[in-house]
Amino acid sequence: MSPSSITTPAADRVVWLSGQSSPDHAALAPGQRRLLAAAEGFDAVPNGYPFPAQDGPWRPTGLLGASARNARQFLALRRDAGAPAAVAARLDPLFALTSDRLLVVCGSLGLELLLVGLAGRGPVGGVFPHGPRLRVVALGPVSGPVPDDLDAWIVQGRRDLLTRLAHRGPPRWRPHCGHLGYTTHPQVLALVGEAARSPW
Secondary structure (H helix, E strand, O other): OEEOOOOOOEEEEEEEEOOOOOOOOOEOOHHHHHHHHOOOOOEEOOEOOOOOOOOOOOOOOOHHHHHHHHHHHHHHHHHOOOHHHHHHHHHHHHHHOEEEEEEEEEEOOHHHHHHHHHHHHOOHHHOOOOOOEEEEEEEOOOOOOOOOOOOEEEEOOOOOHHHHHHOOOOOOEOOOOOOOOHHHOHHHHHHHHHHHHOOO
């Protein structure tokens, strides 16, 4: 794995996508970085949504504050008519500058961000005639239904009550973890590696 800015061309790229838990930075937590490193041979984007050009170091965020911010973001995605275009503008460099494979590892709200952004780009399900092949690993998704033509690997922890309430699609894997345990679970780490290696 090598670090890669969202504006740097890459053949194969892996990115972490989730709600912005901190108001001060979008740097990735150590567990998130380890997950991306499991995608061997892929260039990893070193920070998360909204992918700022300049970012500070990662710092722990209080659970209550992070939960409140993510709840507000989720409501904005559902209620703001301008959300699809705004999210699509943030995601566009990923599609424009990745030439072969784009692996998106979504945490919680991240799948909803991706689906809203894809809707803002036009075609449903991430099928683009001149874009990269897209695969999604969604960890504890809090989102609407996934289009049939989106290559999405849904992971729901056995102790994750939130995702069972907030996402009705069938999971592909059910590790023994809660909503905050995906990034440190060895089965999830292996799954990200498998998603990168398996035939696209």
